Amino acid sequence: xxxxxxxxxxxxxxxxxxxxxxxxxxxxxxxxxxxxxxxxxxxxxxxxxxxxxxxxxxxxxxxxxxxxxxxxxxxxxxxxxxxxxxxxxxxxxxxxxxxxxxxxxxxxxxxxxxxxxxxxxxxxxxxxxxxxxxxxxxxxxxxxxxxxxxxxxxxxxxxxxxxxxxxxxxxxxxxxxxxxxxxxxxxxxxxxxxxxxxxxxxxxxxxxxxxxxxxxxxxxxxxxxxxxxxxxxxxxxxxxxxxxxxxxxxxxxxxxxxxxxxxxxxxxxxxxxxxxxxxxxxxxxxxxxxxxxxxxxxxxxxxxxxxxxxxxxxxxxxxxxxxxxxxxxxxxxxxxxxxxxxxxxxxxxxxxxxxxxxxxxxxxxxxxxxxxxxxxxxxxxxxxxxxxxxxxxxxxxxxxxxxxxxxxxxxxxxxxxxxxxxxxxxxxxxxxxxxxxxxxxxxxxxxxxxxxxxxxxxxxxxxxxxxxxxxxxxxxxxxxxxxxxxxxxxxxxxxxxxxxxxxxxxx
Amino acid sequence: xxxxxxxxxxxxxxxxxxxxxxxxxxxxxxxxxxxxxxxxxxxxxxxxxxxxxxxxxxxxxxxxxxxxxxxxxxxxxxxxxxxxxxxxxxxxxxxxxxxxxxxxxxxxxxxxxxxxxx
Numbered sequence: 001x002x003x004x005x006x007x008x009x010x011x012x013x014x015x016x017x018x019x020x021x022x023x024x025x026x027x028x029x030x031x032x033x034x035x036x037x038x039x040x041x042x043x044x045x046x047x048x049x050x051x052x053x054x055x056x057x058x059x060x061x062x063x064x065x066x067x068x069x070x071x072x073x074x075x076x077x078x079x080x081x082x083x084x085x086x087x088x089x090x091x092x093x094x095x096x097x098x099x100x101x102x103x104x105x106x107x108x109x110x111x112x113x114x115x116x117x118x119x120x121x122x123x124x125x126x127x128x129x130x131x132x133x134x135x136x137x138x139x140x141x142x143x144x145x146x147x148x149x150x151x152x153x154x155x156x157x158x159x160x161x162x163x164x165x166x167x168x169x170x171x172x173x174x175x176x177x178x179x180x181x182x183x184x185x186x187x188x189x190x191x192x193x194x195x196x197x198x199x200x201x202x203x204x205x206x207x208x209x210x211x212x213x214x215x216x217x218x219x220x221x222x223x224x225x226x227x228x229x230x231x232x233x234x235x236x237x238x239x240x241x242x243x244x245x246x247x248x249x250x251x252x253x254x255x256x257x258x259x260x261x262x263x264x265x266x267x268x269x270x271x272x273x274x275x276x277x278x279x280x281x282x283x284x285x286x287x288x289x290x291x292x293x294x295x296x297x298x299x300x301x302x303x304x305x306x307x308x309x310x311x312x313x314x315x316x317x318x319x320x321x322x323x324x325x326x327x328x329x330x331x332x333x334x335x336x337x338x339x340x341x342x343x344x345x346x347x348x349x350x351x352x353x354x355x356x357x358x359x360x361x362x363x364x365x366x367x368x369x370x371x372x373x374x375x376x377x378x379x380x381x382x383x384x385x386x387x388x389x390x391x392x393x394x395x396x397x398x399x400x401x402x403x404x405x406x407x408x409x410x411x412x413x414x415x416x417x418x419x420x421x422x423x424x425x426x427x428x429x430x431x432x433x434x435x436x437x438x439x440x441x442x443x444x445x446x447x448x449x450x451x452x453x454x455x456x457x458x459x460x461x462x463x464x465x466x467x468x469x470x471x472x473x474x475x476x477x478x479x480x481x482x483x484x485x486x487x488x489x490x491x492x493x494x495x496x497x498x499x500x501x502x503x504x505x506x507x
Numbered sequence: 508x509x510x511x512x513x514x515x516x517x518x519x520x521x522x523x524x525x526x527x528x529x530x531x532x533x534x535x536x537x538x539x540x541x542x543x544x545x546x547x548x549x550x551x552x553x554x555x556x557x558x559x560x561x562x563x564x565x566x567x568x569x570x571x572x573x574x575x576x577x578x579x580x581x582x583x584x585x586x587x588x589x590x591x592x593x594x595x596x597x598x599x600x601x602x603x604x605x606x607x608x609x610x611x612x613x614x615x616x617x618x619x620x621x622x623x624x625x
Binding site: 275276278279280281282283284286287290299302306309310393394396 | 517518519520521523524525527528531540607608609610612
């Protein structure tokens with residue numbers, strides 16, 4: 001690209017002479033005959049070099065220099081001085097003139113001055129390009145860092161000595177909100193004072209990284225278990241001015257751990273039940289074999305009955321465990337209430353016959369549709385019914401037992417009632433009957449059945465009330481809405497194991 | 508004279524198993540399904556030996572044992588604990604043998620014979 005040079009001189013001959021010279025040197029040339037027109041031409045054409053005579057009518061060369069430099073500091077101005085104004089020419093250097101040449105004009109000196117000006121211009125251009133490059137690079141890098149900071153899959157904050165958050169990444173801002181100057185204990189925990197064993201305060205104290213685990217509350221009200229790492233941020237003199245805190249959400253790991261722990265608990269409690277179960281299996285085998293050996297079919301038959309009952313139990317236990325270990329949502333469908341309770345009765349009736357216990361049903365008023373997870377609700381009800389059977393089987397204080405099972409619609413709700421005159425429950429059993437892994441049945445129970453029943457009924461927004469007395473029997477009433485208008489809760493984790501309401505009353 | 512064994516367990520199937528085992532071995536038996544009933548049976552049946560389950564409703568094994576020790580005539584009756592689990596109850600002295608479930612029948616019958624021979 002050709003550089004443009006503006007020539008300002010009041011003498012036309014000199015303008016023409018310089019013009020020819022500069023064109024020969026490869027410049028684009030524009031000309032002005034006085035200071036004023038020179039400056040306005042400068043404003044229009046933006047030449048990179050100005051060659052100006054000092055003595056001119058109107059605005060002189062010094063004025064032109066000052067105004068051009070004020071307008072564009074990058075433009076280079078070369079002064080042309082006559083004999084009488086050498087002092088002015090020297091002075092002009094103070095106002096950032098690139099150089100000056102004297103009249104009469106020496107070609108070589110002018111060329112040299114122009115070269116120097118050109119070099120300065122290209123140096124400045126390079127410098128500017130370089131600076132811009134650097135700025136872009138810095139902008140790019142810091143945008144990248146910011147993006148990393150924001151996208152790190154954990155919460156990152158920086159706190160000062162007052163524990164006020166000075167910076168926070170996007171994930172933190174999304175889950176906990178960010179008001180500059182808010183303290184971390186306030187944002188994370190809604191507390192008014194620092195947490196005990198604060199790892200940040202420790203880091204301020206020791207200059208070392210520290211670790212902690214805690215539970216925090218997000219904006220949406222959810223509780224998260226977080227694992228915290230801290231590290232000191234120091235100033236140029238090595239003093240800790242801030243602490244960076246990195247917190248990982250480990251809620252899922254903790255939930256899994258709870259689940260595994262309760263599975264361990266379950267296996268522990270089951271080992272008790274299983275030992276009894278195995279003993280009874282031994283008993284059944286023994287009685288059957290000795291009956292067969294003696295030709296005593298009666299004895300063999302009772303041995304077989306024992307075996308069959310226990311095999312049923314093992315089946316039930318395995319199903320309980322499978323049910324418990326599977327987390328699932330309710331699958332609501334509309335079922336016919338009458339058909340639903342008849343199916344239930346058909347499951348229990350053969351078992352009651354087998355045990356010789358009369359099973360009385362009353363389904364008058366059990367009409368219309370019921371919205372429920374039929375599978376889950378049915379197994380919940382079977383648990384209650386089988387418990388009633390067990391209670392009769394275990395009761396040796398009397399001979400005649402009866403189980404009554406009734407169902408009816410009552411307004412917008414469905415009421416199931418199960419009554420037996422079996423063993424009944426003492427206070428402790430009644431208080432613990434819905435607790436996970438509690439079983440009063442020794443070798444017969446896993447302690448899961450009623451826990452799951454209670455859970456299923458709660459999921460259906462229902463209510464269970466229990467009346468029972470040891471030696472007299474048990475009355476259980478299950479009430480659930482005929483339509484599930486509220487959202488179902490998830491099942492599987494035992495986290496609300498203590499939350500159920502138990503309506504046990506003594507009579 | 509035929510020796511009589513009192514079987515105490517809340518699980519009817521385990522009671523019937525022990526009942527058959529002892530009867531087949533030539534002993535007479537009587538049964539109780541919890542500690543309180545058992546204390547009555549001790550008085551009325553006057554057994555020569557007692558097998559005791561620890562975990563039972565109403566009155567468990569430990570409380571039965573405490574009750575048994577209070578009876579002048581009964582406190583020398585030998586007891587064998589047959590239990591599924593749990594630590595040895597503090598009231599049980601070292602000379603009370605414990606058989607754990609599932610039961611080793613030979614071991615149990617051996618223990619019974621040994622205790623009754625004393």
